[in-house]
Amino acid sequence: MSPTQEFPSEQEIRAAVDAALAAIGQASSSAELKQVRIDHVGDNAPLSIANRGIRDLPKEQKAAAGKLIGGSKGQVQKALAERQQQIAAEELEQALRSETVDVTTWQDRLPRGARHPLSTLGDRISDFFVGMGWEIAEGPELEAEWFNFDALNFDEDHPARQMQDTFYVAPEGSGQVLRTHTSPVQARTLLERGVPLYIACPGRVFRTDELDATHAPVFTQVEGLAIDKGLTMAHLEGTLNEFSRAVFGGEPITRLRPSYFPFTEPSAEIDFRCFSCDARAGIDHDADPACRVCGGTGWIEMGGCGMVNPAVLRACGVDPEEYQGFAFGLGIERILMLRSAVPDMHDIVEGDIRFSQHFGTEI
Structure with missing residues (x-):
């Protein structure tokens, strides 16, 4: 007071x-x-x-x-x-x-989950190739350097061999890496089965990338390999066109851009015409400059492809004078992001069941 x-x-x-x-x-x-x-x-x-x-x-x-x-x-x-x-x-x-619970009521005690959309999409892609008469091939994720690089015509000083791109397995000089692509499966299968050969190789791959909206250190690829007599780039383009129809629907427009890969010659990048903006109407229609899917270019880069380099065929015991082939590699995460409008790689890799439940029904 x-x-x-x-x-x-x-x-x-x-x-x-x-x-x-x-x-x-x-x-x-x-x-x-x-x-x-x-x-x-x-x-x-x-x-x-x-x-x-x-x-x-x-x-x-x-x-x-x-x-x-x-x-x-x-x-x-x-x-x-x-x-x-x-x-x-x-x-x-x-x-x-x-909070009263009727203990006499039937209860599903197992929490309901959902298949991850990557698994669902991977199965759909595998079904497409099986439907064409191809086989599905698999290989180890812990791979020998020879299969991951040497057999695929990578020079000893190629940048992809450096530590900033590849996970090397201890001890130093072990000759083992976490595979950076699924192409080693192609080399293994050629050596095991011989030719002619038509295979698709889906699986996880590893690179020393930082996790961000569009990249991840662990992701999935599907690679295709066809080795036979008389195969040309026209067969490659036809296969990719059919693949795009099966995965994206409609009548996608594709193009091949010249590029370089050690294991293919000639090599190309495969692009799909953007299906999110006005560019989808045809190459004579301008893209939306503000389109987040294609960045205003009208085209979406999907992966690399080309005719198998003769050096790769010889390394796997195949006569390049008698057999030719084509190969391509596509990222399944990228296909999922484009096909289902997933804006961020974090949504795919973080394992939140609420994300997967949106993909519970596939039509």
């Missing part, structure tokens, strides 16, 4: 107690009762202020004032405790009613 403030009378103390008891009786929840406690027995409550004011009273008045304030606070505290027990019992009963 301030020096100018008088000590409250007995009637004022009783009025404060009555107000506290009324507020306690009206409180209907633990939160409301907590606020009542603060208002009526907290540091700034009238009874607490009066209790601190006892020290300023004359000595002969302190005992009576202390007895009055102590009894009043005790009465309020007792009422608070009783009301707290009542409210706790009421809230417990309400919770039990609202």
Whole structure:
């Protein structure tokens, strides 16, 4: 109490107690009762202020004032405790009613998940190639350098061999890597089965990329390899056109751009005409400059392809004068992002079941 403030009378103390008891009786929840406690027995409550004011009273008045304030606070505290027990019992009963479980009702105790869309799309891609009469081939993810690089015509100083691109397996000089593409499966299968050969090779690959919106250190590819007599780039383009129809629907427009890969010669990049903006109407229609799918170019880069380099055929025991072939590689994550408008690679790799559940029905 301030020096100018008088000590409250007995009637004022009783009025404060009555107000506290009324507020306690009206409180209907633990939160409301907590606020009542603060208002009526907290540091700034009238009874607490009066209790601190006892020290300023004359000595002969302190005992009576202390007895009055102590009894009043005790009465309020007792009422608070009783009301707290009542409210706790009421809230417990309400919770039990609202959370009641009928134990006689059948319950599916196994949480329902969903196949990851990469798995679903991978199966769909495999079905397409099987439908064409191709085989599905698989190989190890921990691969020998010879199959991953040498057999595919990579020079010893090729940038792809460097540590910034490839995961090398300890100890140093082990000659083993985490495969950077599924092309080693092609070399293995050529050596095991010989020619003619028509295979698709889906699987995980590993590169030392940072995880961002469009890249991941672990991703999936599907590579195709066809080796036979008389195969040309026309067969390659026809295969890719049929693939694009099966995966994206409609009548996609594709193009091949000259490029370079050690294991194909000639080599090309395969582009699809953007199916998100006006460019999808044909090459004589301009793309939307603001299109996020094609970046305003009208074309979407899908992967690399080309005729198998004769050096690769010879490394696998095939006579390039008698047999020719084509190969291509496509990223399944990229196909999923374009096909289903997935904006960020994080959504694909983080394993949130809510993402996969959107793909529960495939038509």
